[in-house]
Amino acid sequence: MLKQTEGSHAVAEAIALSRPQVICAYPITPQTHIVEGLGEMVKDGSLKDCEYINVESEFAAMSVAIGASAAGVRAYTATSSQGLLFMAEAVYNASGLGLPIVMTVGNRAIGAPINIWNDHSDSMSVRDAGWIQLYAETNQEALDLHIQAFRIAEELACPVMVCMDGFILTHAYERVDVPTQEEVDAFLPPYVPRQILDPADPVSMGALVGPEAFTEVRYLSHHKQLRALDFIPEVARDFTRAFGRDSGGLIRTYRTEDADTIVVALGSVNGTIQEVVDEMRERGRKIGSVSICSFRPFPLAVLREALRHARRVVVLEKCLAVGLGGIVSDGVRKSLSGIHLNGYTVIAGLGGRAITRASLTKLFEEAERDELDQVTFLDLNTDIVSHELERERGQRRTGPTAEAILRRIGTVASGIG
Amino acid sequence: MEQTIKYYQTGTFTVGNRLLAEDQRTVQADMHRTNSLNSGHRACQGCGEALGARYAIDAAMRATGNKLICVNATGCLEVFSTPYPETSWQVPWIHSLFGNAAAVASGIAAAQRALGREDVRVIAQGGDGGTTDIGFGCLSGMFERNDDVLYICYDNEAYMNTGVQRSSATPPAARTATTPAVGPVPGNVFGTGKNVPLIAMAHRIPYVATASVSNLRDLEAKVTHAMSIRGARYIHIFVPCPLGWGSASEETILIARLAVESGLFPLFEAHHGKVTARGRIRRQVPVTEYLKRQKRFAHLFGNVPDLARIAQLQQMADQNIVDFRLTEDDPPPAPSQGRGNDVSLPLGGGPGRGST
Amino acid sequence: MFQIRIHGRGGQGVVSGAEMLSVAAFLEGRHAQAFPSFGSERMGAPVMAFCRIDDRVIRLREPVLEPDALIVQDCTLLHQVDLFSGLRTGGFVLLNSSRTLGELGLESLVRGDQHYRVACLPATELALKHVGRAVPNAALLAGFAAATGMLKIESVVAAIRDKFPAKIAEKNVAAALEAHALAARAQEAALA
């Protein structure tokens, strides 16, 4: 059924339709609306046979999910930013134990300086935790990915993180097609655990594993993600068959055929990029874009296939490997090993900085002229930076940089963005 | 909970007693007990924790008709019981992290509710580090939600698994790797230990108890009672560590007994935040009897005995004896139902430490 | 694509206004996208929300930088925020005020070479009258519908009912209907 609704609420409905049995809730902006919505559904009885637990921290949220999943039920939680870092230890543990937990991450920056707005620093910080990471481009896709996530997780016994841009998607009202319970039940079978804590058939989970077997354990988790490279598209195809629309999969290409310049990005910014691509195409420019949905496992092969004929690749990412540059770019480069083409890393949208058509158009045209640096910070205010660097050179005790910058740009920039 | 002298005398306080009727006999006396923590584990000789754990879990197994799931925090117990490829556990058991045992248990309990299998009960267990320090947040959360979980803390008063570092359960003056017996004030100088049983009582959970491997029938009775109650429960078990305490392996139970009989580790039960029973000291001893058997306190008994700090420890014991009326015969008031604010907590006191 | 920017203060229903707008458009079978200016602002602070309406899927995720219309829920903002930034030539402005442009000293807006089309609506009064609280957004949406002719009043009413619990909804609907009538009359007057 078509609905005009908020992204968070669409996700809450998707989770409810997936019949979770234990939901752990701990508030952190911007994922809060999702667990609020689910809490309401459990309380008003529309979501049945489900335990809703208000925990005392994200660390506990993931831990409760671990316990529930190990006990053989479908477990879900959601978090963002600092919350994800606070549960990081448990995030690794869930995948290490092979527990098919599904978690939404409402992507948000990580402080200090504290910043509640969107970028990908949080989910990127646990990209190697052994979870599958899927990035949603629209609210419709966010909704669809959650339903797929449970099936992927439970088939592979591997937890799945569905990442959606904080505010930009979580707080956006737009049209979504919400499937019926029957449709979802047909697509997503009840959870049949691979291992379970059961007095009737006891096992010990979480043994101490020494050097004699640790490498093998790690190899197997790697192998599991390689299998996911085949399984994720398979699930996406089934989904299309069942629901009549494309969602998920490994990557999605947009007007890349014959493109000299291809922009690679994750998440909601792809929409804006596609707008720009269309404009430039109208002006006869050979440009296209690729949206990466599955960042873990990283789709090296399909990405190589999508990019190999381009002259240049611009990787636009909402995160920064401080001291290196791009994070996504690394994977993209690996996918292109042996192929010579110009690669550019663009760091954009950090801490909620708006990514505008204007900036992107300018950026892509510079890229086409190969005038970009290896690493570019989109819309970087160079005056502020140079002034701050100047100030730092000047004195020993500089004080906090962030505050200094805020003083310089003045507090209210007309509220826009 | 206190053991009044029953008609069966010979070995009234022993594990078993041939003079008792079958149904009165203890779990551990049973030829067919579960041995939930099986032989072949890698605990040190004379490990108090290994003993306490088998006792507690066996009792819970009987109480639940073997419908039990256990969670284990990281620590000695976890490491010595489940090194790949062998596990000593005979119960469904999971180890997740150091600090989240209580939360994982909450998750398992929630799962049982979701599955309509509330006959399956959950126990979380950890050492004093995993309980009083790193796992404290999750523990308090589990208490506050009153989840149907029994949390058992095996208290050996330091981080033994990592090589005997101080925990917030380490008593004053004790030598640990991070509070060495050197300098002008050797041993632990930080506080008198976090009293988790009293903190648990402050959550007004249905049941809190302390127990010791020196009073094994009592320990078994408390676990059995705990399993008859729904909601959050906490049992704090005193388990000497020969390695960390520098005591003789054969004296593990003896030392635990001296801790109880000196008043340093009071045995008591509390329902809904109110002390409802306590273990009478049968043969009171001065704390020195307890201290001098352990190398971790050896620096108190050098050429110049550290009388001041011995006195401090004695004072803690005396305070416990007063707070919990450990030498009085008359039974304490009956448990108050409900969770009124009139509940009176003993000031200070508590396991292994006092209100100094 | 038609883009609206709503200005107001935290607590005045700016965001839900944008959302209702999107719902109304959705109900008319169009694609719509509503989202707030993401911030940590609290009660009383100046805030904005955006709404895009189009006949095809809306992929654009940038804030509304060049609105076709502005809805100003609180005229005191005129002197605090650069309200008209990016408003395109001939853009439409709906002000929540019981006063006239003259009284507000805003004739320049109309006379200027931007040719803005400006209307005033006493939405707060209507809200106080029907809802009992100073929540002007429902009335403003109705006024906007009447003044721009972009949306049917039925859709706006339906959106209001979709957003609020029944009792409050009906009060807002009442305010909306009166606002719609008022604005319609003003429109006719303007055209006349």
Place this chain on the structure above:
Amino acid sequence: MMDKPFAITLDVGSSLANKTGAWRTKRPQYVDRLPPCNHACPAGENIQGWLFHAESGDYEAAWRVLTEDNPLPAIMGRVCYHPCATKCNRGELDEAVGINSVERFLGDEAIRRGWKLTPPKAESGKKVLVVGAGPSGLSAAYQLRRLGHEVTIMEAGPFAGGMMRFGIPKYRLPRDVLDAEVQRILDLGVKLELNAKVERIEETMKARGFDAAFLAVGAHIGKRAYIPAGEAARILDAVSVLRDMEGEAKPMLGRRVVVYGGGNTALDVARTAKRLGATDAIIVYRRTREKMPAHESELQEALEEGVLIKWLSTIKSVSGEATLTVEKMKLDEKGFPQPTGETETLEADSLVLALGQDVDLGLLEGVAGLEIKDGVVQVGPNMMTGRAGLFAGGDMVPSERTVTVGVGHGKKAARHIDAWLRGAAYAALPKHEVASFDKLNTWYYADAPKTVRPQLELARRTSTFDEVVQGLDETTALFEARRCLSCGNCFECDNCYGVCPDNAVIKLGPGKRFEFNLDYCKGCGVCETECPCGAIKMVPEET
């Protein structure tokens, strides 16, 4: 079957593959140690053995174990001065176990229920003579009979019992009890000939064809001391006084009776005098209370009954009708009493001398190879005199003169006689080390004071010859029995089974005790420390 993730999820109980016994440098062993009570019993009773059955309420089984060593529990339960209790480890805990009273309870129970002693399995065809039907003789006769020998007791007196009848007053040992236990022995087929004094032992043996003989004639001749006295003075000896108590004509002692001596007999006479109506019964003893050989409990009872005692006094002379001159003594540094010259006089209707007894060795005249010293017959460790086949025991050989010692002699002699008759030598089993208090972990035993035996109120006691000390009823006897600590011998308390951190103790089931599982025992030693009764011992692993 679930598909478990490799290495992370394991099958339960698999650590049994890890044999931690390899860590061990010491290994525990179950041992049996000799309980101090058994060790101290002159009759060699297996006290802990029969208490074990009494604890579970199986009194007949207890009685049968008891009568293996002693056929007279009802008597012993009354007159034994119970050295067992003196040595009982429980004494260091609260109070010694009332072994003696449980023994008496079992004895009385046996009489009440008419339990019979076990008859011999087979006849040996040998004939053994027992001279004297005192405790020693009866004990020997009983043991010999059980070994299948034909036993004849020849008793000089008119009744069986010896000193138990002629030396111990009724109020300490009711005669029906004595008769019952004697009869039970005779029921085994032991012949008893009364008023049958053996004049010459060798003649009697030859004449009646006895293969061996056990002499237990006791010591019945009261010792005299020279005391200057007038004709009129009435001076008697304790043994005759007590013997006369058994006859029709009770001895005439008068209203003021003085008894001279400090042994149990002196007390018996004084207390008897009280019961015969004496207003004053005064004991004159030359040393102090500490030095008095009489048993403390009897002294206590005597004092309670109003018997007076003049310590550090000797009787110099008896003048006229009834005036005694008594001289005060003082102890020298060696503790011997020395005269002070101070005297006082004492009015008395009669003076009874209780200065000990001598043995009538008439029947031994002319027997070759005998050695007599200090008026008693010397015997070897096998109780045999210098003359082959002639054994002796009880008061007539060097020893403490108590019923218990007598019974012990009888048993010991019987075993050696039996061996000698078979041309063999009896060798007792080697004794285990004694289970001393330090071997125990007494924390595990409930603290429970000894049940005090109810006593008759003094008034009744002093006016009649009713039994003074009453027995335990069943509940109190059971309670008392259960105070036994089972020193040195496993009583299956399951402690080792329970306290082992490695589950390395295997429980074999009721009565079967336990076994160590050395595959897993790490040798920590907790079981040894926590064994309540000291039945586990750690020994070094042989390297």
